[in-house]
Amino acid sequence: MKLRKIILAGLLSIAIFAVSGCWDMVDIDRRFFVGNIGIDKAAVDDKLKVEFTMPIVRKISGEGGQGGGGGGSTIASVSTVADSIHAAARQMSHRLSRRLFFEHTRVILIGEEAARDGIEGVVNFLSRNTEINRRGRIMVVKGKAEDALKVKNEYETLHAMYIANIFENWMFCSKFIEITIDDFMKSVYSTKGNVLLSRLTPGKMDVSIGGAAVIKNYKLVGWLDENETLGVNFVLGKVRGGDLTFKQPGEDYPVVMSIIQISTKMELVEAGTYPKFKISPRIVADIVETPVDAKIDGDKLKSLEKDLEEKVNQIILKGVKKLQKEFQVDVLGFGEYLYKYRPDIWEYYREDWENIFPDVEVVVDTKATIRGIGASL
Amino acid sequence: MGIFDTLGKRKKTEIFFERDMTPDKNRKLYKDIDENLKVFKEYLADCDDLIIREFVMGNPDKTKHRMAMINIDGLVDKRLVHEEIMKSLMLHARQTPLEHSVGDKFLQLIKVGLLTVAELKETDNFGELVLAVLCGDTALIIDKLDRALILNTKGWEKRGVEEPQTESVIRGPRDGFTETYRVNVALVRRRIKDPNLKVKTVRIGRHTRTDVGVLYIKGIANPSIVEEVLKRLNKVDIDGVLESGYIEQMIEDNWVSFFPQFRRTERPDVAAAALLEGNVLIICDTTPFVLIAPTTLFSLFHSSEDYYERWYIASLIRLLRFAAAALAIAAPSFYVAMVAYHPGMLPTDLALSIGATREGVPFSTTVEALIMMLSLEVLREAGIRLPGPIGQTIGIVGGLVVGEAAVRAGIVSPIMVILIAINAISSFAVPNFSVAIGFRLLTFIFLILASVAGLYGVMLGFLGLTVHLVTLKSFGVPYLSPVISFKFTGLRDLVVRAPLPSLKERPEYTVPVDKTRMRDSRVKERGGGEENDNG
Numbered sequence: 004m005k006l007r008k009i010i011l012a013g014l015l016s017i018a019i020f021a022v023s024g025c026w027d028m029v030d031i032d033r034r035f036f037v038g039n040i041g042i043d044k045a046a047v048d049d050k051l052k053v054e055f056t057m058p059i060v061r062k063i064s065g066e067g068g069q070g071g072g073g074g075g076s077t078i079a080s081v082s083t084v085a086d087s088i089h090a091a092a093r094q095m096s097h098r099l100s101r102r103l104f105f106e107h108t109r110v111i112l113i114g115e116e117a118a119r120d121g122i123e124g125v126v127n128f129l130s131r132n133t134e135i136n137r138r139g140r141i142m143v144v145k146g147k148a149e150d151a152l153k154v155k156n157e158y159e160t161l162h163a164m165y166i167a168n169i170f171e172n173w174m175f176c177s178k179f180i181e182i183t184i185d186d187f188m189k190s191v192y193s194t195k196g197n198v199l200l201s202r203l204t205p206g207k208m209d210v211s212i213g214g215a216a217v218i219k220n221y222k223l224v225g226w227l228d229e230n231e232t233l234g235v236n237f238v239l240g241k242v243r244g245g246d247l248t249f250k251q252p253g254e255d256y257p258v259v260m261s262i263i264q265i266s267t268k269m270e271l272v273e274a275g276t277y278p279k280f281k282i283s284p285r286i287v288a289d290i291v292e293t294p295v296d297a298k299i300d301g302d303k304l305k306s307l308e309k310d311l312e313e314k315v316n317q318i319i320l321k322g323v324k325k326l327q328k329e330f331q332v333d334v335l336g337f338g339e340y341l342y343k344y345r346p347d348i349w350e351y352y353r354e355d356w357e358n359i360f361p362d363v364e365v366v367v368d369t370k371a372t373i374r375g376i377g378a379s380l
Numbered sequence: 381m382g383i384f385d386t387l388g389k390r391k392k393t394e395i396f397f398e399r400d401m402t403p404d405k406n407r408k409l410y411k412d413i414d415e416n417l418k419v420f421k422e423y424l425a426d427c428d429d430l431i432i433r434e435f436v437m438g439n440p441d442k443t444k445h446r447m448a449m450i451n452i453d454g455l456v457d458k459r460l461v462h463e464e465i466m467k468s469l470m471l472h473a474r475q476t477p478l479e480h481s482v483g484d485k486f487l488q489l490i491k492v493g494l495l496t497v498a499e500l501k502e503t504d505n506f507g508e509l510v511l512a513v514l515c516g517d518t519a520l521i522i523d524k525l526d527r528a529l530i531l532n533t534k535g536w537e538k539r540g541v542e543e544p545q546t547e548s549v550i551r552g553p554r555d556g557f558t559e560t561y562r563v564n565v566a567l568v569r570r571r572i573k574d575p576n577l578k579v580k581t582v583r584i585g586r587h588t589r590t591d592v593g594v595l596y597i598k599g600i601a602n603p604s605i606v607e608e609v610l611k612r613l614n615k616v617d618i619d620g621v622l623e624s625g626y627i628e629q630m631i632e633d634n635w636v637s638f639f640p641q642f643r644r645t646e647r648p649d650v651a652a653a654a655l656l657e658g659n660v661l662i663i664c665d666t667t668p669f670v671l672i673a674p675t676t677l678f679s680l681f682h683s684s685e686d687y688y689e690r691w692y693i694a695s696l697i698r699l700l701r702f703a704a705a706a707l708a709i710a711a712p713s714f715y716v717a718m719v720a721y722h723p724g725m726l727p728t729d730l731a732l733s734i735g736a737t738r739e740g741v742p743f744s745t746t747v748e749a750l751i752m753m754l755s756l757e758v759l760r761e762a763g764i765r766l767p768g769p770i771g772q773t774i775g776i777v778g779g780l781v782v783g784e785a786a787v788r789a790g791i792v793s794p795i796m797v798i799l800i801a802i803n804a805i806s807s808f809a810v811p812n813f814s815v816a817i818g819f820r821l822l823t824f825i826f827l828i829l830a831s832v833a834g835l836y837g838v839m840l841g842f843l844g845l846t847v848h849l850v851t852l853k854s855f856g857v858p859y860l861s862p863v864i865s866f867k868f869t870g871l872r873d874l875v876v877r878a879p880l881p882s883l884k885e886r887p888e889y890t891v892p893v894d895k896t897r898m899r900d901s902r903v904k905e906r907g908g909g910e911e912n913d914n915g
Contacts, residue, residue: 034723
């Protein structure tokens, strides 16, 4: 009886494989780890030119004895023209000996032209693909994605790691949009295609990530520069660090402040024809650099704090104004705030929010505290 | 049918069939010494190691008390026989007037006044007598008496008490059990000087008639468990018991399981500790391995040293053991599942470096792991079988060949070598070898599961393992207790070992009669402690 049960259990567990057909076994050395996916507009038709880069594992192993080693790039890059990213990946199976594997994909780069045409293709691909690493990064390249992938960096073995790791420096600058594929997918659906993505500018030997690409209704409409992005990040409460530089009247050298701690609060002050929002960042900062002869006492600290507040107010307003006037796209979360916290008021604005947003009144009330003043008085 | 039936029937009529020689016990001794010797020789015909020494007691001129001394060469202490039996009866007896004593009076005289042997017994049947002789006693048959004396002269070549080979400790007693039943019982008795320590001996084996002792402390051990052990032992009908492993497999609850349902030890201190916790010991003659029942999975992870060392260290070491056990079961299967099914779960750098090491390896990860694990098992087995000094070389040669050369030749990847080495070492970090070897077997099963279904398979395996462990019992005690009947007190001596003064109660799994282990005896402040009565 017991034996019969055991045999039955055994047969049933075997049936799992026979019935479901789940046989995913592909050894690690039979896969290509795609690091980057680059998406450009193809020269012909409406198609996309998709480029995949992947490390050639044999070459990066660093085992001299294995032969092969020296010479040639450690990164292979293949591109094809196809209707969609998935189709491009499938086309690759005609040309590559191994399976493309996306779970280690770190970076998805969208070329400027392709982004202007619309990023729905990318969103479709990401929303259905089960392999893509959701902690990867997605950004828009100023120029062509191809050019960004061509950059031969000397810093990291993997191109994708190089780009993705730049985002880790977010703690020190906050001048780009820190967003993962997962965040992107969440917000792109809830905002119907209005998002900010980081901007990547390819250089000769390296790339630079800074500023933001403004996506409105799944299409790239323009760019924010680094400082405007910082301002937007203040509103979004996504600033984690970074330096602020300003000159005090009558001094030759600027004061540099480093943000240590920050919290931003957004609130609705007034709901007239146009709503009025108040943004109040609370900043704790350290003094990093001052002019040589600066004497820091109570009064000086007060004036520094005041100047810092002023500086932050300016930065924020500049970013917000640009989004309101130039792009007229609410990626700042005003609508979201109303929807979440004041649904009654949101009911009133919802229909015509696109037209209301550019005229929303924004006041900024920064409170800054200086904590550390450095090594000397 | 036919032939087995007749064989069975014929066997039943054979003379040496019953393990305690019951039929022969009905065969009474005769009064005539020649008659008795004749029967005796019938029993032990063709036994060339039998010694029969006939002699006349006291002064041969005066008396006509014929006697015969029977024993087996090599099983008796020759000095004892010479000095205490032969000399007493032949020389010292001359000073005793014997002429007129006959019958019972004569026997009493010999027993009380002449024989200087420490232990003797009287018997009136051949069964007992023959068995005693075969056990190393000396039989003394006296003319004109239908009773014989059994003199304890056991003394054969034996190994002394040595340090146990399989359970070495850094701190703790160095003596270990030997192959002699009495010595083993004595080693335990020496530690527990308590009249409540009971020793019940059962003879098992139709031919070997091995002494199997059941030891327990009355008032601590649960009587129903003791009864169950005795009941199961009495049921065993086997031709021979050469090692306690026979007993273990004959009376265990579940023979399908990979897990031993007894703890086995070579150390008297472990045995004594087990008795104090309310366990039952099964000591088997001719083997130094003593069985402890009932047992739980967790007690197999405990070592005697856990209680001798400070509790921080003991707890850390225990944690390490559990971690090692997890590695021992699942390390290769996890690796295979990750590499062959879910490389996305590895950090990118690791995935790439694993990929790089696998570059050029002709086999799939599963086959690679199987090759390495099997060759390791072969090495281990060969290392045990080979004589000592060569065994060492096999380790080195095997390590070099399998490790270095196989990697160089590109048959396996270096990561696999590291992994299998860690796996093997981990499996032997578990103090009980029977569990360790069970884990090695499980490793293979998990590996196969991982190779057909990835992590899903591994989880399936763990699920099955859990189901099995939950249902497994050792003498009615759940194998996973005290986790299974979750009680906080049980956790004090499980994965960590709480400070000794806080272990006031005996473990729950033995269902002890007396639960209290100690009273609060901690010294509260310096000099404030009561005087201890350490005897």
